[in-house]
Amino acid sequence: MPIITLTTDFGLKDHFAGAVKGAIYSEMPEVTVVDISHNVSPFHITEAAYIIENAYRNFPKGTIHIIGIDSERNPENKHIAVKLDGHYFVCANNGIMSMITRSIMPEELVEINIHDRIKTNFTELDVFVQVACHIARGGKLGVIGKPIQEIKAITGIMPVISSEQKQIIGNVIYVDNYGNVITNITRRLFEDVGKGRSFIIQAKRAHFKKIHQHYSDAINFEIEKSKREEDGKKIALFNSSGYLELAIYKSNPSTVGSASTLFGLDYRDTVSINFE
CATH class of the missing domain: 3.40.50.10790 (S-adenosyl-l-methionine hydroxide adenosyltransferase, N-terminal)
Known part of the structure; x- marks a missing residue:
């Protein structure tokens, strides 16, 4: 069918x-x-x-x-x-x-x-x-x-890599229903350029030095729940589609806020990764 x-x-x-x-x-x-x-x-x-x-x-x-x-x-x-x-x-x-x-x-x-x-x-x-x-x-x-032979391309969706291979400059391409911010930087590009080096992700006033595998990886579940710091916990991870995503743990744009609102990020805003 x-x-x-x-x-x-x-x-x-x-x-x-x-x-x-x-x-x-x-x-x-x-x-x-x-x-x-x-x-x-x-x-x-x-x-x-x-x-x-x-x-x-x-x-x-x-x-x-x-x-x-x-x-x-x-x-x-x-x-x-x-x-x-x-x-x-x-x-x-x-x-x-x-x-x-x-x-x-x-x-x-x-x-x-x-x-x-x-x-x-x-x-x-x-x-x-x-x-x-x-x-x-x-x-x-x-x-x-x-x-026909060609399809029209969207301009500005490909990240830029510095000539010294020390920086990836990407952009926000999507904000999801939770207010999570998705960039055009893929896991494959990050690994090809980074080659295991330490890094810092910069997105306006937000900075990240670690990329998690899962949203809940930002929470220390060995600490008693009443003593954990969960609200507003910021996370960088590669989402299920392989794109770098900046998120807030269990965010809600209409109540506690989200990565988009709290970091001040929207479509086409710059997100950079600097390698050491």
Whole structure:
């Protein structure tokens, strides 16, 4: 049974997400539709790219992923369908796919060209649903698009390494629901550059000299619970996606605060690692 996922910035208040799901089921009642997220910040391409990069690989091969972020078609924002890593992606060519394609080459890439058959301006409802259902039926990408060679890249998502290999300068690319701050510095990059050297992570007023394996590693469980210092405990770790994350133990942005609020960090802010 085909699976189609949805990742959008529609939110849950309006009719958009429901309308897209209804259109898919009208085309293919037997399909399974899965919501990855509809709470991407409006038009936030990097945030959407991080979410889809870390969600898609948990689905079976052959899954079709509709990504509805900044998808209105114009001369600088064409629509594409991509076959990559055994999955299909239907989205705008606005950089969303570049976080995945920097490490995995597309198997097939087309610019969608069925717009002359579409009568409204609701891209996800009309164009993307039609393309996704075409693929789900076993249709070829060449029928709905013309081959292209390149995907537009997001600028500023790659860390910078100093010429002396003594510093990695990265940026915040995502803030999660807990207020944890995710950077574009990967474990692999950290290990390749650091080579086991001691280091200090600097992020505005926060500093870290150790990277933990788990959130709870920051807590000394040998101390009686009533005497532990847990609230506001800051943590640096590589998260389950392999990115450097700065966090507060059991944070809550709406009550006790979070890494984002307490450290004063937001999207694109600088996070550096200095090696000794």
